Structure formats: C-alpha cells, structure tokens
Amino acid sequence: MKLHRILALVNRHLMLYKRSPQRMMEIIYWPLLDLLVWGFITLYLARYKEGLPAFVTFFLGALILWDILFRAQQGICISFLEEIWSRNLLNLFVSPLRVGEFLSATMLVSIIKVIGAAIMTVGLAYLLYSFNLFIIGLSLIPFVLNLVVTGWAVGIFTTAIILRFGQEAEVLAWGLAFLFQPVSAVFYPVSVLPPFLQTIAHGIPASHVFEGMRAVIETKAFPLNELIWAAGLNVVYLVGAILFFNVMFRIVKMKGLLVRVGE
Amino acid sequence: MPQTVVEVRNLTKRFERVTAVHEISFEIYQGEILGILGPNGAGKTTTIQMLLGVTTPTSGQIRIFGLDLGRHREEILGRVNFSSTYVSLPQSLTVRENLRVFAQLYQVRNFREKIDHLLSVFEILHLRDTVTRKLSTGQLTRVSLVKALLNDPKILFLDEPTASLDPDIADKTRSLLKSIRAQSGLTILYTSHNMKEMEEMSDRIIFLNKGRIISTGTPDEIMKRFQGEDLEEVFLKVARGKAGLT
Known part of the structure; x- marks a missing residue:
C-alpha cells in the first residue's frame, strides 16, 4: 500500500467538492431535511410520551446515528460512482493503483463526509431542539466508529455489485442500507420485532449499536456486551465485503468488463 | 539488435x-x-x-x-502509460487539478514544472486553469496525452x-x-x-x-x-x- 496513491485519490475527491458545491447536497441537504422533518415529529410525539422517558434523546440520537451509517456507506459508493460517471476508472486502474489503495481512499473520503455531516446535524439538533448528543457520553465514540465500519461494509459490498453489473445496479447505492434499517433497531428495540426478525437483527452490527445506545440512556451503564458483538460482526462483514470486492474485481477483469463499467 | x-x-x-x-x-x-x-x-x-x-x-x-x-x-504499470479517446477525466476539476492527481498517483517529482512543460509542448498551457468540462474534444485529447506522458513512460x-x-x-x-x-x-x-x-x-x-x-x-x-x-x-x-x- 502506497500512501501517496491513497492521498492522490482523496485529494481528487476533495477538489471535486471544492469545484462543485452542488455535491455538498449529499452532506448538507438530505441530513438537514431528515433532521427537520423527524425532529419536529419527535417534538410533537414527545408531548404524548407517557411511559417513555428520554423520548427526544432516543429518537433524535437514533436519527443522527443512522445518518452516520448512511453517510459512511454513501461516501464509499459515491466516490466509486464519480469515477464511473467521469469515465475515469480505466485511467486509475492502468496506473499502479491497487484495489486496496482504491478502497482505502474511498474509506478516508467517507470519514471526511461523515465528519462534515455529523458536525452539521449535531449542531443543528442542538440549536433547533436543544438536543445534545453528547449526553450519551464518551461511550458514544466506540459505537459511532462501529456504525462507520458497518457503513463501509455495506458500501464496499454495494460498490462490488455495481462494478460487476454496471450502472444498472447504481440504485443500490441509495437503497441497500435501508434494507437493513427495519432490523437494525434504529428507532425501536429488537424486542418489538417478531422472533424470526429478532434472530436476523442479532446478526446486524447496527442493531447492537442502537440497543447499546438505548442502554446507555436508560441505565447509564456501558453495554460492553453490545459493543463486543457490534465490533465482532463488523470485522466479519468488513473482511467479507473486501474479499467480495476482490472476487468481483477479478471476475470483471476476466470478463473484460472494467472498460465497460458505466456504459 | x-x-x-x-x-x-x-x-x-x-x-x-x-x-x-x-x-x-x-x-x-x-x-x-x-x-x-x-x-x-x-x-x-x-x-x-x-x-x-x-x-x-x-x-x-x-x-x-x-x-x-x-x-x-505495479512495477510495470509505473513505467508505462495509456491514453484513449474513449476514456475521459473528471469533468469538474481544472486541467491542472486533474493532472496533479495523476502526478501524485505516479509519484512524479517536480510535478508543477512537469505539468506546465507538457502543457506547453501540446500548446494548451493557457488552458491549465480551465475546468475540464469546458474543453473541446480535441483539447481533452491533448490533456489526456499530457496525462499519459506525466510519468516519463x-x-x-x-x-x-x-x-x-x-x-x-x-x-x-x-x-x-x-x-x-x-x-x-x-x-x-x-x-x-x-x-x-x-x-x-x-x-x-x-x-x-x-x-x-x-x-x-x-x-x-x-x-x-x-x-x-x-x-x-x-x-x-x-x-x-x-x-x-x-
């Protein structure tokens, strides 16, 4: 792995955002709309919060954290799609660039986007709803990191499918993360799910993060068990996604499709 | 021989x-x-x-x-390069920004001078701060050739x-x-x-x-x-x- 090649690609994406402010929409516009709509719904529902303490914290916290996962996934997918849209993929892969370097660069870009989106949503939630995400405490940090890794795994998996099946699969970049949302226990605990969905939810790292977050708010105790589950599952999924990408890349080269991605 | x-x-x-x-x-x-x-x-x-x-x-x-x-x-691709009419460059970046990315990828020394020199050779130095989207097809082809020569292949x-x-x-x-x-x-x-x-x-x-x-x-x-x-x-x-x- 050569750092200069990773930084070259990161630099390319940062310059893109500087030159094309409309691309900031994915960092500002959608998270802002989500926060406004769901934030006010939360305030409204909070009036009838009988029996549910810390409703605003649960809901707004979940909303912001889900957005972190989604932005992490988007960071990977959009970086890849940018190369397809600009017909630049071949230029990159006829250079000494390695697949691992390419993926590392997209992960770094994803972190930068997550930080940008998180600063904005956390700040706005504080301004609009007096909601301070940091009341969850320092335990928030390892859980947030786990969400970023989950986003990476979904993003790399999605990108591998787009690489293999072309732009027809592009819709997955916007939709695949939401497939996991119902079983990720974002806005409700795993216990409300039917038993068979509970089993699936236990295999999703994000469900352990959101269960953990609720546990922190309710009991103030650090749910180490949930963190270990989330981290363990994330390692498995991230390694699996990277291997899957490598296999797809090999198949694409075998089928001579690399030059045709995007057609 | x-x-x-x-x-x-x-x-x-x-x-x-x-x-x-x-x-x-x-x-x-x-x-x-x-x-x-x-x-x-x-x-x-x-x-x-x-x-x-x-x-x-x-x-x-x-x-x-x-x-x-x-x-x-990796070793071989660092010493060769490629240009094709059917491959493009990121449209939102300027000519110089695009070339800088590839100079970094190939670890080109003194890349600023190198980029300016090659742009001059291809008579497009005046386009270095132009956004790639605004280039004509012929100009883009020449930028692509400059990119292909950046690493002294x-x-x-x-x-x-x-x-x-x-x-x-x-x-x-x-x-x-x-x-x-x-x-x-x-x-x-x-x-x-x-x-x-x-x-x-x-x-x-x-x-x-x-x-x-x-x-x-x-x-x-x-x-x-x-x-x-x-x-x-x-x-x-x-x-x-x-x-x-x-």
Whole structure:
C-alpha cells in the first residue's frame, strides 16, 4: 500500500467538492431535511410520551446515528460512482493503483463526509431542539466508529455489485442500507420485532449499536456486551465485503468488463 | 539488435463462446512505434487491455521489461502509460487539478514544472486553469496525452489517440509523439482507424483479423503482401474477406 496513491485519490475527491458545491447536497441537504422533518415529529410525539422517558434523546440520537451509517456507506459508493460517471476508472486502474489503495481512499473520503455531516446535524439538533448528543457520553465514540465500519461494509459490498453489473445496479447505492434499517433497531428495540426478525437483527452490527445506545440512556451503564458483538460482526462483514470486492474485481477483469463499467 | 520491451507469447482471450484473441505472439522493441491494425472486433482493444493488465488473458504470457505482467503489475504499470479517446477525466476539476492527481498517483517529482512543460509542448498551457468540462474534444485529447506522458513512460499505449482531432491538431500530435520518441526513445503501441496515420506513424504493423495475426511487417511490406496501393485498400480487402496474400 502506497500512501501517496491513497492521498492522490482523496485529494481528487476533495477538489471535486471544492469545484462543485452542488455535491455538498449529499452532506448538507438530505441530513438537514431528515433532521427537520423527524425532529419536529419527535417534538410533537414527545408531548404524548407517557411511559417513555428520554423520548427526544432516543429518537433524535437514533436519527443522527443512522445518518452516520448512511453517510459512511454513501461516501464509499459515491466516490466509486464519480469515477464511473467521469469515465475515469480505466485511467486509475492502468496506473499502479491497487484495489486496496482504491478502497482505502474511498474509506478516508467517507470519514471526511461523515465528519462534515455529523458536525452539521449535531449542531443543528442542538440549536433547533436543544438536543445534545453528547449526553450519551464518551461511550458514544466506540459505537459511532462501529456504525462507520458497518457503513463501509455495506458500501464496499454495494460498490462490488455495481462494478460487476454496471450502472444498472447504481440504485443500490441509495437503497441497500435501508434494507437493513427495519432490523437494525434504529428507532425501536429488537424486542418489538417478531422472533424470526429478532434472530436476523442479532446478526446486524447496527442493531447492537442502537440497543447499546438505548442502554446507555436508560441505565447509564456501558453495554460492553453490545459493543463486543457490534465490533465482532463488523470485522466479519468488513473482511467479507473486501474479499467480495476482490472476487468481483477479478471476475470483471476476466470478463473484460472494467472498460465497460458505466456504459 | 534493439532490446525487446514487450514479449507476448500465445496470448488468448475467450469470452464464453467467442475467442477475441487467438494465440497471438509478438514482440515490441525499444523505441519503435508498433501499430495494431484490424477491423472492428479484430481483437485490438482486447490485446491492449491485456497488455495493461485490466483484462485477464485466458492463456498465454505477457512479459514487459522482462517481467511477468501478472506478478509485477505495479512495477510495470509505473513505467508505462495509456491514453484513449474513449476514456475521459473528471469533468469538474481544472486541467491542472486533474493532472496533479495523476502526478501524485505516479509519484512524479517536480510535478508543477512537469505539468506546465507538457502543457506547453501540446500548446494548451493557457488552458491549465480551465475546468475540464469546458474543453473541446480535441483539447481533452491533448490533456489526456499530457496525462499519459506525466510519468516519463518507457512504453505508451495509445488507443485511437487522434480519433477526435481535426487534421491540423492530429498532424501536430503525430509530429509531437514522433519527436518525443526521437528524444527519449519512447516505445509506442498504437491503434487507429486512420490508415494514412498508421502508414505515417508505424515502424511496424501487426494486422489482426478475427483475433489472429494475419500479417506483420513494415507498412510497405504489408501493402506488398496484400497487393494493395495503400493500407486503406489492404484494410478494405481484409474487412470484406477479399484479401489474398502473395
């Protein structure tokens, strides 16, 4: 792995955002709309919060954290799609660039986007709803990191499918993360799910993060068990996604499709 | 005897039932311009893609600078480069920003000076701060050629590099490539559908048809062998199945 090649690609994406402010929409516009709509719904529902303490914290916290996962996934997918849209993929892969370097660069870009989106949503939630995400405490940090890794795994998996099946699969970049949302226990605990969905939810790292977050708010105790589950599952999924990408890349080269991605 | 920089042995590429390239073998010597000629579907692009490591051969061997491409991809690709009309650059970045990214990728030293120098050589220095989207096709082709020369490649793979250029710029581009070759000993592998250009540019030509090499030699030798007045006549004979070798 050569750092200069990773930084070259990161630099390319940062310059893109500087030159094309409309691309900031994915960092500002959608998270802002989500926060406004769901934030006010939360305030409204909070009036009838009988029996549910810390409703605003649960809901707004979940909303912001889900957005972190989604932005992490988007960071990977959009970086890849940018190369397809600009017909630049071949230029990159006829250079000494390695697949691992390419993926590392997209992960770094994803972190930068997550930080940008998180600063904005956390700040706005504080301004609009007096909601301070940091009341969850320092335990928030390892859980947030786990969400970023989950986003990476979904993003790399999605990108591998787009690489293999072309732009027809592009819709997955916007939709695949939401497939996991119902079983990720974002806005409700795993216990409300039917038993068979509970089993699936236990295999999703994000469900352990959101269960953990609720546990922190309710009991103030650090749910180490949930963190270990989330981290363990994330390692498995991230390694699996990277291997899957490598296999797809090999198949694409075998089928001579690399030059045709995007057609 | 010039040094062999590319050695291809029994290279075959099958896509399911179609054999795009069938057991071709050839060499490219240092400093030569080798043209690959053939009708659509002859296997030219597939051959270049295999030489660049973006398509995996079904069988056969590619050695570049004496190294096996499969095992030494990174080392080899750092010393070669590629330009094609069919590949573009990020449209939202300026010319200089795009070139800077590739200079970083290839770890080019003194890249600012290098970029400015090459832009001057291709007479587009005034476009360095222009957003790529605003370039004409001909200007974009020249930027792509600058990108391809950034790392001082020892071998340049050019897939129809002048396809979108007007005759004046195409002529200047050919002269520039020949002059760079004369100065630096650059080896060039070239494809084009412009037969006059192939005659003018190529020291040697490989004529491909249906994935097989049907002839190889200097443009004159090929014209003689196929009893054609020029390469265009030879090309038409081959494409229409009327070629008769002498």
